[in-house]
Amino acid sequence: MSNATIISKTAVELSHSLSEKELSSQEVAQAYLEQIDRVDPQVHAFLHRDDDDFLAQANASDKRRAEGNTLGPLDGIPVAIKDVISVQGQPLTAASKILENYISPYDATVIRKLKDAGAVIGGRLNLDEFAMGSSTENSAYGPTRNPWDFNRVPGGSSGGSSAAVAAREAPLTLGSDTGGSIRQPASLCGVVGVKPTYGMVSRYGLAAFASSLDQIGPFSQTVEDAALLLETISGHDPLDSTSFPTEVPQYSAALRDPLTPCTLGLPKEFFGEGIDDEVRKAIDQTIEFYRSLGHKIVEISLPTTDLAVPVYYVIATAEASSNLARYDGIRYTSRSEQSENAINVYAKSRGEGFGEEVKRRCILGAYGLSSGYYDAYYLKAQKTRTLIREDFSRVFKEVDVILTPTAPTPAFKFGEKSNDPISMYLSDIFTISTNLAGLPALSVPCGFTNSGLPIGMQLIGQAFEESSLLSIAHAYDREHRFGCQSPNI
Amino acid sequence: MKFEAVIGLEVHVQLDTKSKMFTRVPCGFGKPPNSLTDAVVLGLPGALPVMNREAIDKSIKVGLLLGCKIAPVCKWDRKNYFYPDMPKNYQITQFDQPICEGGEVEIELPGDSPAVMGEHRMVKLTRIHLEEDVGKLTHYENDSLVDYNRAGSPLLEIVSEPDMYSPEETFSFLTSLRNSLIYAGISSCDMEKGQLRCDANISVRPVGTKTLGTKVELKNLNTISGVKNGVEYEIKRQIKAIEEKEEIVQETRRWNPDQRYTTPMRSKEMAHDYRYFPDPDLMPVKIDQAWIDGIAKQVPEKPFDKQRRYMSELNLPYSITSALCPDFSLCQYFELVASLTKDPKKVGNWVVNDLLRELSNANSETNPIPVEESPVTPQHLAELVDLIDQGVISNNVAKELFPEMFSSGKSASELVQEKGLEVKSDQGEIESICARAIENDPDAAQKFRDGKEGAINALKGFVMKETRGQANPKVVDTMLRNLLSN
Numbered sequence: 001m002s003n004a005t006i007i008s009k010t011a012v013e014l015s016h017s018l019s020e021k022e023l024s025s026q027e028v029a030q031a032y033l034e035q036i037d038r039v040d041p042q043v044h045a046f047l048h049r050d051d052d053d054f055l056a057q058a059n060a061s062d063k064r065r066a067e068g069n070t071l072g073p074l075d076g077i078p079v080a081i082k083d084v085i086s087v088q089g090q091p092l093t094a095a096s097k098i099l100e101n102y103i104s105p106y107d108a109t110v111i112r113k114l115k116d117a118g119a120v121i122g123g124r125l126n127l128d129e130f131a132m133g134s135s136t137e138n139s140a141y142g143p144t145r146n147p148w149d150f151n152r153v154p155g156g157s158s159g160g161s162s163a164a165v166a167a168r169e170a171p172l173t174l175g176s177d178t179g180g181s182i183r184q185p186a187s188l189c190g191v192v193g194v195k196p197t198y199g200m201v202s203r204y205g206l207a208a209f210a211s212s213l214d215q216i217g218p219f220s221q222t223v224e225d226a227a228l229l230l231e232t233i234s235g236h237d238p239l240d241s242t243s244f245p246t247e248v249p250q251y252s253a254a255l256r257d258p259l260t261p262c263t264l265g266l267p268k269e270f271f272g273e274g275i276d277d278e279v280r281k282a283i284d285q286t287i288e289f290y291r292s293l294g295h296k297i298v299e300i301s302l303p304t305t306d307l308a309v310p311v312y313y314v315i316a317t318a319e320a321s322s323n324l325a326r327y328d329g330i331r332y333t334s335r336s337e338q339s340e341n342a343i344n345v346y347a348k349s350r351g352e353g354f355g356e357e358v359k360r361r362c363i364l365g366a367y368g369l370s371s372g373y374y375d376a377y378y379l380k381a382q383k384t385r386t387l388i389r390e391d392f393s394r395v396f397k398e399v400d401v402i403l404t405p406t407a408p409t410p411a412f413k414f415g416e417k418s419n420d421p422i423s424m425y426l427s428d429i430f431t432i433s434t435n436l437a438g439l440p441a442l443s444v445p446c447g448f449t450n451s452g453l454p455i456g457m458q459l460i461g462q463a464f465e466e467s468s469l470l471s472i473a474h475a476y477d478r479e480h481r482f483g484c485q486s487p488n489i
Numbered sequence: 490m491k492f493e494a495v496i497g498l499e500v501h502v503q504l505d506t507k508s509k510m511f512t513r514v515p516c517g518f519g520k521p522p523n524s525l526t527d528a529v530v531l532g533l534p535g536a537l538p539v540m541n542r543e544a545i546d547k548s549i550k551v552g553l554l555l556g557c558k559i560a561p562v563c564k565w566d567r568k569n570y571f572y573p574d575m576p577k578n579y580q581i582t583q584f585d586q587p588i589c590e591g592g593e594v595e596i597e598l599p600g601d602s603p604a605v606m607g608e609h610r611m612v613k614l615t616r617i618h619l620e621e622d623v624g625k626l627t628h629y630e631n632d633s634l635v636d637y638n639r640a641g642s643p644l645l646e647i648v649s650e651p652d653m654y655s656p657e658e659t660f661s662f663l664t665s666l667r668n669s670l671i672y673a674g675i676s677s678c679d680m681e682k683g684q685l686r687c688d689a690n691i692s693v694r695p696v697g698t699k700t701l702g703t704k705v706e707l708k709n710l711n712t713i714s715g716v717k718n719g720v721e722y723e724i725k726r727q728i729k730a731i732e733e734k735e736e737i738v739q740e741t742r743r744w745n746p747d748q749r750y751t752t753p754m755r756s757k758e759m760a761h762d763y764r765y766f767p768d769p770d771l772m773p774v775k776i777d778q779a780w781i782d783g784i785a786k787q788v789p790e791k792p793f794d795k796q797r798r799y800m801s802e803l804n805l806p807y808s809i810t811s812a813l814c815p816d817f818s819l820c821q822y823f824e825l826v827a828s829l830t831k832d833p834k835k836v837g838n839w840v841v842n843d844l845l846r847e848l849s850n851a852n853s854e855t856n857p858i859p860v861e862e863s864p865v866t867p868q869h870l871a872e873l874v875d876l877i878d879q880g881v882i883s884n885n886v887a888k889e890l891f892p893e894m895f896s897s898g899k900s901a902s903e904l905v906q907e908k909g910l911e912v913k914s915d916q917g918e919i920e921s922i923c924a925r926a927i928e929n930d931p932d933a934a935q936k937f938r939d940g941k942e943g944a945i946n947a948l949k950g951f952v953m954k955e956t957r958g959q960a961n962p963k964v965v966d967t968m969l970r971n972l973l974s975n
Contacts, residue, residue: 086535094534106528108535207534211769240537241771319769322567325578326532330635342633346571369569369764378766 006031007168008486011225014171015073018065025065025076029058029120032078036123036169039489044144045154045164047083048091049123054078057120064118073252074232075118080170082161083124084131085216086205087111094207095139096129098333098353108205109240110174110216110233117232122170126160129355130324131181131209133157134427137418138357146189147487148453152411155185158219162189165219166454168486172229173219178209179312180406180431182217183443183458187406190445190454191483192226193219194470195431197463198438199244201230202237208323210316211242213435221483223444223474227251230466246464254467255474262472263296265399269305270430276409282447282455283405289476290403300395300402304388308433309425311388314368314381315436321365327353360421389437392460401472402460404430406443410453430458440466444473445482454482491696492731494724496659497615497651498716500666501644501686502676503622504547510621510643511538511581511771518682522636530641532576537770540565544643547675548588548619549776549784551645554673554791557592557617559781565768570761573635574623582620582646584765588776589617594649594669595793596661604808609793612662613650620644625683639683645675651690651701656721663687663713664815668792672817680712687716692737693727702727703737707751709744719744723751795820803833812841818860819845822867829871831878839870843888847895864898865891873901880961881905916968919952919960923968926951937973945969 001017006028009017017023033051040046061076070076081087084094086104088111093099107115114121128138136144136159144159146152147167154163158175162185165173175182177195186193194217201216208214218229234248266287271280291297329335329349336348354362368377395402407427417424434441440463443456457476461469477483508515512529528536545563552559566584592614600607624640626633647666653659667678667685678685687710692702707723710716722744727737742751790798796814799805805813813820823840827833844865849857873894876882882890882905890904897904926948927934936944945966952965 084534086533092534099534102534104534106533203535204537205535208770239539241539242537242769318766322569322579322764322766325569325571326534326576328571328578330573331531331576332533342573366569366764369766371762371764374764374766 001027003031003034007035007171008484009171010221010484011074011077011171011228012222014077015228018076019070025058025061025120026055028076029055029078032122032170035167039147039167040169042145042150042489043147043163043167043169044142045125045160045167045169046080046123047093047095047126047139047141047160050090053089054120054122061118061120071116071118072232073228074114076120077172078120078122078170079114079172079174079229080122080125080161080164081111081173082127082158082175084127084176084207085110085174086207087121087124091124092207093124093141094130095127095141096327096353096355096358097140098327098329098349100334102332104205106205108216109202109237111205113233113235119172119232125158125164125173125175127175128157128159128181129358130207130320131157131176131178131214132320132357132361134180134184134424135412135414135418136160136185137414138355140355143414146411147489148190149411149451152413152453153188155188155407155411157181157185158193159185159189161219162186162191162193165189165191165221166487167489171220172225174216174229174233175219176206176209176214176216177431177435178213178316179435180428182219183406183431183441183456184428186219186443187445187456187458188411188454190448190456190485190487191219191221192223192442192444192473192477193217194226194230194442194466195434195440196230196234196466197244197440198435199242200234200246200440200464200466202233202235202240202243204237204239204243208319210319211323212319213312213316215435222481223442223470223477224252224255226442227255227470227474230470234466244464249467251467251470255471257471259293259471259475261294261296262400262468263298263398264290264472265298265300265395265402267300267302267305267395267402267404269302270404274408274426275405276449278449279405279407279409279455283403283457286446286457286476287403289479293475298399300399302391302395302433304384304391305433307384308388308436309429311381311384312428312432312436313364313425314377315385317361317365318368318378318381319365321362321369324354324358324362329353357421385436388433392433392437392439396462400462401469404458404460406430406456406458410449410455434460439463440469442469442473444477446476446480447482448485490732492693492728493654493696494691494693494720494727495651495701496653496655496720497690498649498653498659498662499688499690500647500649500663502647502670502678503684504544504643504645505674505676506541506543506547506643508541508543509641510541510544510619511641514641516642517638520638522634523638525638526640530576530637532578538581538768540771540774541643544619545588545774545776546784547643548617548645549781550673550788551647551670551675552589552592552617553781553785553788554669555589555592555594555614555617557589557614559776560586560588560590561777562586562773562775563588563619564773565771566765567768568620569764572623573633574626574640576624576637576640580620580623581768581771583618587616587618590615592617594662594666595791596658596665597793598657598661603811604806606807606811612658613652615648615650617645617647620646651692651704656717656724659689659720660713660717663716665792667713668815668817672789672792686711689716689720689723691720691723691727693724693731703739705737705739706741707744708741708754709746711746715744715746718746718749719751722749726751789817792817799833799837803827803837805834805837809834809837809841812845813837816860822860822863825867826870826874829868830874832874835874836870839874839891843891844870847892851895864896865894869894869900876901876905880963883958883962885958916964919956919964919968920972922952922955922960923948923965923972925955926969927972934973945973
């Protein structure tokens with residue numbers, strides 16, 4: 001089997017080929033390493049690779065298979081990791097200079113689960129520094145390019161994770177989503193990305209940006225692949241107090257069940273001004289598709305929609321200002337050489353180690369928590385967050401899922417928004433409210449612009465209803481498989 | 490003008506739990522630096538806290554012991570400030586919803602003499618909250634080293650109302666609180682190991698006025714007497730300052746125990762803005778009545794309640810109870826011996842006088858050996874008391890025997906047998922010695938016969954001397970009277 005054929009396969013197809021012994025895990029790993037060698041100098045999805053370790057894991061998988069001890073459908077399948085999730089013995093930079101020399105001494109829970117499933121853990125993927133951004137331009141190690149157009153951003157913050165799947169550098173990747181950081185880059189790169197319900201996937205080992213919003217989730221070419229990866233990493237974790245004690249449904253199996261007719265809601269606030277015409281057209285076509293399958297489409301209203309971005313930027317930055325305080329130049333983070341005393345160690349190490357956006361958010365967040373401002377900002381934002389959550393609860397009495405565009409526009413050009421934080425923040429306008437409400441949501445590729453840029457639709461589900469969310473998404477995806485189209489690179 | 494002081498205390502107590510507040514790493518003291526750490530303690534990227542149930546259990550226990558209201562929900566907040574002893578640069582603590590509110594600590598003020606019970610009163614508590622401890626910094630000329638072994642240990646902060654009015658009251662408060670906490674198995678409260686630490690808020694005001702004066706927070710009070718001395722100094726300093734028309738500024742001062750004075754640490758203007766907010770990594774935990782009821786079963790009798798019971802039910806004198814009751818282990822020892830014998834008062838005397846003396850003499854260092862390790866077991870002491878009671882040995886012999894029991898670990902009966910110390914009640918032998926006594930001192934015999942009752946003592950003394958104290962005094966008495974009446 002040629003390398004080109006191998007890397008074009010979905011994870012489910014690779015898994016099938018491995019179990020049919022058409023392929024070895026070693027061959028799969030080699031094919032991806034070659035592809036990374038070939039395209040990554042331009043894509044720059046990877047911040048770090050450990051090829052020896054990668055091949056050794058693939059070897060171990062082949063050995064298990066030969067002995068009849070295969071650990072499951074993911075055994076031998078490569079999964080590359082956003083550089084904000086701990087893998088024992090591997091660097092974790094969070095795309096920040098301040099963690100330049102840090103090696104994680106432990107595995108995140110999702111990594112432990114992947115290793116238990118036999119997955120071959122791949123390299124470290126680029127992101128906006130500490131997952132703060134929507135374009136991967138905020139990486140201290142240089143931006144990732146969109147495989148569909150190297151002049152454009154891959155989205156962010158998990159831009160490395162989406163670009164790696166789009167450029168066929170990995171069949172599966174993990175990212176994290178705090179306000180859209182999985183779904184927006186998935187949309188901009190034409191792949192599937194899922195943000196699970198808050199509490200469904202353990203955050204243990206994920207370098208925190210905003211603890212009450214962060215969730216780890218999968219990237220893949222198809223919804224089917226995403227279901228496979230998601231069911232592997234989900235589940236209650238005693239090491240994460242915010243993880244929810246619930247049984248993990250077998251999402252992959254559920255996809256094979258016939259889909260009963262359901263109701264899709266279109267929130268009118270998401271279909272107003274500012275949406276690119278081609279995006280609107282693609283979304284209209286997906287709506288028509290669902291209608292043609294016999295599902296009911298209704299218009300709904302989420303009146304708190306315009307509050308989501310301001311509420312998010314108060315809460316997320318407040319939590320970040322505290323979460324990032326540990327990066328202080330004292331223990332494992334880089335210490336400024338200019339520091340002569342304790343205050344200087346903090347001020348200079350952080351001043352030199354953090355990028356502009358991280359500093360902006362830490363300052364903003366600290367301000368909102370300060371004595372005299374807490375009630376007006378943080379407390380008010382928390383109360384408004386409750387209103388947003390209630391808005392969704394009300395709507396979900398009438399609909400099964402909510403359908404929206406994932407992002408208002410296709411991938412934008414480098415520099416287009418990087419000097420205007422507000423316009424950058426607004427690129428997450430459709431994704432942020434689901435994080436505030438803790439709901440599961442995903443982005444599925446739903447077509448291309450005339451110039452060949454991918455477009456994504458977002459489906460938002462009810463809390464812990466990933467199974468129906470994935471099934472509804474799969475109903476569209478198995479007929480279109482836009483994520484299986486490869487960029488010409 | 491006369492002034493009075495108003496004092497509130499903030500007491501930090503390290504809970505005696507197996508593992509740390511938010512991770513499975515064990516708590517401990519005296520281990521190699523930074524050996525009691527993991528990703529959570531060190532605040533590594535991605536590490537998350539998980540609450541230690543034992544720490545909540547113990548906090549509820551303290552709350553019940555001190556009569557506090559237990560919060561229905563245990564909620565956590567972050568207190569943000571940069572300091573190298575704190576790996577995350579925020580401390581997980583409880584800000585607006587402490588686990589316990591209200592409550593009180595019973596204190597006893599010094600009586601007129603050690604044998605007289607002093608006045609008792611209640612000192613009100615404001616709140617008790619749970620938090621994680623920080624690491625320990627050691628400063629050198631050019632460097633500072635940090636040991637995170639202590640970081641993340643569960644720490645209880647007990648805050649009193651400004652409800653104490655003298656250094657003696659602060660001393661009594663701390664002593665009483667410490668005794669109660671040790672009783673309940675909450676903490677060993679070893680101040681040398683930093684298991685109990687105390688800050689004091691002190692202000693003074695003219696006697697008769699109600700408004701509080703400007704308060705000064707006093708830190709570095711590392712021993713119970715340090716608290717008393719520091720508070721005493723600070724009160725005098727404030728009164729002197731007011732008398733000299735100086736203004737008291739709201740500030741934090743440090744007690745220097747060696748030079749015995751306080752110095753400013755930081756002013757109100759330099760106070761931190763801690764930017765408290767609910768910790769998003771930790772879910773609030775509901776504390777229901779069943780949980781509280783389960784803990785209530787484990788709450789022990791309080792030291793002063795025990796003391797009152799000993800006095801009323803067991804008829805022990807105050808002087809014995811005041812020596813017994815501050816020490817939970819000693820009380821356990823006492824109660825075990827008392828349960829094996831008939832006379833609690835006698836047992837109390839033995840424990841307080843003889844046992845305590847031997848325990849403190851036994852160790853060449855300043856620390857007495859703990860009562861749990863006493864070579865004289867409760868069973869041994871009970872047997873000794875019984876032997877006296879049954880007249881097998883005299884009280885005098887028992888007193889001499891006790892140090893030997895302590896040094897050898899042997900029981901009283903073993904020693905009595907070895908040394909042939911049983912009281913002699915053999916009628917024939919005693920009769921002949923008594924006869925010799927009369928023969929030897931006819932004067933005394935005659936005086937007794939003439940009605941001088943006390944003259945018999947001289948005859949008894951002779952018999953005791955001859956028998957080296959082992960003759961049963963009752964038998965001797967009867968025998969002499971018989972012989973003399975013939």
